[in-house]
Amino acid sequence: MKIVVSGGGTGGHIYPALALIKTIQKQDPSVEFLYIGTEKGLEAKIIERENIAFKAINITGFKRSISFENAKTVFRFIKGVYDSKKIIKQFKPDVVIGTGGYVCGPVVYAAAKRKIPTVIHEQNSVAGLTNRFLSRYVDRVAICFEEVRPFFPPEKVIMTGNPRASEVLESKTTGILQSFGLKENVKTALIVGGSRGARPINEAVIKSLSQLSNKSYQIIYVTGEVHYKEVSKEAEFLGINHNVAIVPFIHNMEEVLSSIDVVVGRAGATSLAELTSLGIPSILIPSPYVTDNHQVKNASALVNKGAAVMLEESELSSQRLIAALDSILLDDARRIAMGEAAKKLGIRDAADKLFALLLELVNKAPINK
Numbered sequence: 001m002k003i004v005v006s007g008g009g010t011g012g013h014i015y016p017a018l019a020l021i022k023t024i025q026k027q028d029p030s031v032e033f034l035y036i037g038t039e040k041g042l043e044a045k046i047i048e049r050e051n052i053a054f055k056a057i058n059i060t061g062f063k064r065s066i067s068f069e070n071a072k073t074v075f076r077f078i079k080g081v082y083d084s085k086k087i088i089k090q091f092k093p094d095v096v097i098g099t100g101g102y103v104c105g106p107v108v109y110a111a112a113k114r115k116i117p118t119v120i121h122e123q124n125s126v127a128g129l130t131n132r133f134l135s136r137y138v139d140r141v142a143i144c145f146e147e148v149r150p151f152f153p154p155e156k157v158i159m160t161g162n163p164r165a166s167e168v169l170e171s172k173t174t175g176i177l178q179s180f181g182l183k184e185n186v187k188t189a190l191i192v193g194g195s196r197g198a199r200p201i202n203e204a205v206i207k208s209l210s211q212l213s214n215k216s217y218q219i220i221y222v223t224g225e226v227h228y229k230e231v232s233k234e235a236e237f238l239g240i241n242h243n244v245a246i247v248p249f250i251h252n253m254e255e256v257l258s259s260i261d262v263v264v265g266r267a268g269a270t271s272l273a274e275l276t277s278l279g280i281p282s283i284l285i286p287s288p289y290v291t292d293n294h295q296v297k298n299a300s301a302l303v304n305k306g307a308a309v310m311l312e313e314s315e316l317s318s319q320r321l322i323a324a325l326d327s328i329l330l331d332d333a334r335r336i337a338m339g340e341a342a343k344k345l346g347i348r349d350a351a352d353k354l355f356a357l358l359l360e361l362v363n364k365a366p367i368n369k
């Protein structure tokens with residue numbers, strides 16, 4: 001069997017794709033994959049590290065206001081469809097899956113037009129623009145939140161959950177905290193502003209560093225690649241203690257998460273799938289800069305069940321951040337209750353469900369289409 005996978009821009013669209021690929025490779029090593037992304041998105045770097053065949057097309061997203069850039073995007077979309085058709089004709093996939101981000105648009109559209117079975121995977125509680133457009137053409141729409149169902153043609157929708165929820169479960173590793181220069185038996189918070197880092201979170205964390213470095217708990221603080229230099233300089237100036245480890249990005253997040261007691265982060269859907277799968281309490285600061293404010297809706301699904309607390313970016317301050325961390329890390333009963341509430345929300349067999357959906361489509365498809 002041959003599968004084309006496409007998804008990109010940010011980690012939230014790429015890691016579910018990668019988790020699905022890894023699950024399928026384990027269950028059927030004969031399956032061949034081709035990943036189609038862009039050179040500029042995070043996918044080029046992430047997929048390259050995994051030894052998966054990768055082809056890039058050139059495409060950008062639409063701007064919300066009318067602009068000359070949008071005219072260029074239309075042209076790039078048409079060119080993207082043309083290039084995707086060529087790649088697809090050559091690779092001859094049995095099924096094509098898009099996991100979000102604008103790169104999926106031309107790839108999945110081209111596949112549907114060539115009558116190849118197609119699936120899109122929507123991670124969020126509000127549908128992304130590309131997935132809304134593609135849902136008219138694809139065979140199935142796999143979702144992770146019930147709230148998103150009404151955005152799509154009802155007969156195509158199937159609840160699978162996010163494959164990353166399955167992957168993080170299998171990755172219990174010991175000695176991870178030591179690899180960050182931290183202690184193994186001390187309560188640990190992970191602070192991370194999504195896959196690209198978030199300046200407003202970084203600003204609040206920098207202001208909190210001196211106080212945090214005197215706490216009985218320890219911190220892994222992921223700045224985001226582009227912010228790392230600036231944050232490290234500030235931290236050096238402040239002379240932080242050895243209980244805070246600062247890194248630009250974590251490539252083995254699935255291993256690290258199993259040693260974490262609380263996460264402070266954005267409310268990206270893939271991160272939330274990981275947290276609920278493992279039952280990790282969280283302090284969520286939804287990004288206000290995303291389509292239809294969907295991170296607030298993602299976060300609310302956890303907050304309403306007692307699995308997370310939400311801090312709006314507009315009310316974020318070092319005092320609030322430290323108080324939220326203290327209230328969970330210094331209160332065992334609360335931390336455990338939040339963790340249990342999170343665990344109840346996890347869909348842990350998501351990767352198997354998504355693979356089963358692909359198989360169903362491939363087996364139904366007429367031969368020699």
Ligand SMILES: CC(=O)N[C@H]1[C@@H](OP(=O)(O)OP(=O)(O)OC[C@H]2O[C@@H](n3ccc(=O)[nH]c3=O)[C@H](O)[C@@H]2O)O[C@H](CO)[C@@H](O)[C@@H]1O
Nearest residue numbers: 010011012013015123194195249250253268269270271290
């Ligand atoms: C600004 C933006 O458009 N954000 C969207 C993007 O977020 P973003 O890409 O930040 O997505 P998520 O927070 O959902 O997922 C991030 C992924 O990257 C991984 N990771 C992160 C940091 C790191 O150092 N190492 C690492 O491996 C996480 O473990 C996770 O698997 O996609 C999500 C899923 O569609 C959406 O919900 C978000 O709204």
